[in-house]
Amino acid sequence: MDKLNKSSMYQMIVIILMQTMLLLFMATWKEIDLFGISYDKLLNIVIFVVVGLSLLSLIVVKEIYKVIEYETEFKIQQIKLEENKRLIQTLRSQKHDFLNHLQTIYGMVQLNKQDKVKEYIKSLNNDLSEIKFTSDGLSNSILDSILIPKKLEAIKQGVSFTYKVERGVEDVDFPLDKLFRIVSNLVDNAIDAMEGFNGKKEIRLIGKNNGDNYHLSVYNIGPIIEEELQHQIFEPGFSTKGDGRGFGLHIIKSLIEEREGKLELKSEAGFGTEFTCILKKK
Template identity: 25%
Template sequence: MAFITEVMIMNILSIFASLFVFQIWLERSSHIRYAKTKAIFGFSAISILWCMVFPLDKFDSFILDLRQVPIIIGSLYGGPIVAVGLFLLTLIARYIFFGADGYLTFLLMYLLLTPILIYFSRKFLQLTLKRKIIRSTMVSLGFSLFILVIITLFNSSHLDANLLLKLVIFPPVSMGMIIYIVEIVLNNYHLRQELIKSEKLAVISHLAASISHEVRNPLTASRGFMQLLQQGYTSPEKMRTFLDIAIKELDRAEGIIQDYLTFAKPAEDKKEAINVSSEIKKIVEILQPLANMNSVELDFSLAPYMVFGERSKFKQCVINVAKNAIEAMPEGGKLSLHIERKGDYVYLNVSDTGVGMTKEQVDRLGEPFFTTREKGTGLGMMVVYSIVDSFGGKVKVKSEKGLGTTFTILLPMYKNAVEVIG
């Protein structure tokens, strides 16, 4: 009896372990329905095989175990495709583990169970928790009673309290417990997703007020210069100056809006292999006029590494970091962009010789509204962190007040590909 109790615990713990792994996967997956279906099948299959390897009891041609629990749960939550897949898996595993003895009886039982599970799975996810527990428990109890009838017909001498415990009581009770835990896991996941969504909406709402103020300033300045030009009393030289200033202010407003839109609603652009060196060359060309205007020397070294993601977002991410670095050197200085590989990651180091930051400022980088500049909004760094996260990468920052700052962007290398730059 002690062995039976130990095996029962091993069976139920194997199912709980699969649930735990499923919860971790749920938090880190892309949440595509097809991927979820495969995950439900995979975790259910592991539990089924474990239960078959460690059965509760064996006599004649019958093997008693808890495989029906993961079969029923996987089928009800995964749908018809998972139900058929688990049925076929169980058929194959039953033959491999226990041979042909009693196989036809086993086949008959599961040929009856699978269509029932497919029928109930269609509206199972829309049921309340109470109804889910009742329905799944009743299916398990009905299947257990069906097995009990077959065993009794073959050999009634096996009918005792121990058999009733292992076959009629333990599986349905386990079913109800596990369904309850599954629902807790799923409800917690959905609550976390709603919390994340509401927090992001709150941040966007606060940012909208900041954006309207930041955009109004350059628009007001541009309007003033346009009014001066409209009066026609300015010299050609001043007209060019006014137009240059107005264009720069409008560009500034456009940049603020673009940063906001990228953070609020990231665009689903085409993902592709990106030659980091080629993009850095283009970025340096874009930054060169700004660097010259601020007496900043640009230094860069290239290496032929590839990453995978959205090209426009990669460019925007690096430009945001580099622009911040240039603006952190009001008296001029040196900006270095260096690429290297460490393990399976491409390291992009952006270093400046600017004013630097304190540890407290570094720790707050990427937070809403936080900026080290008088006229900044903090949007640029928020976008940087958001984009790097979408690439599956990380951002590391080292800085010392008065000595400068180094941003290190770690991005996963694309299939260890190396492309020679011409």
């Protein structure tokens, strides 16, 4: 694709140079008076050629734009493919671990070692036991299965992560895997934003029922996004963290808008940063 872009740019440069040369040629024609061709006749020929070159320029610009779109879409598909590969790898690893645990528990049951089974199951929850839930720490929603591991990950990063999801999220007109992807990406971005931040590290996820819509917001009290960057942050490939990044928010926004929803951003000094997904219900 880079070769196509370079080739199209070379074509544009050649066309512009040809137009410039023709115009310069016309400007000096009366003084030179070559070949005995009348000025008016030559002017008509040059106008015809310049118009033709201008149309050719428009065609080349259109092709360049198409190539850029294809390149952007290709990168987005690459990111999605990498996400799917990581998900498959995670599921395979979890399946392997799950089977091992089941076999261990089954063996203990066969040997009538019920006490050992209890101890073993308790040991599997050591990581989760480190999480201190408040009275509303569990929302009993479909998002608990993804938010509990995220809370554990945040704690390991030294970040306070609380969430409260009202009933109604199960009625959102969204495939569950895509809803999980949106929540996962927004929370991961919030955790990443805390890296290197010296102030209070806090993330809150709130799900609110709002009539025909469901509002899902992810807020962090840490660094803000500068106002001049806020309109660029959803553009594909835009990132302040290096090449090969900057597609996550674009993908999230695209997924939400596919279902006629909205993704809004508020980032102000003294407030923090909040991404709000406005999702339509079924």
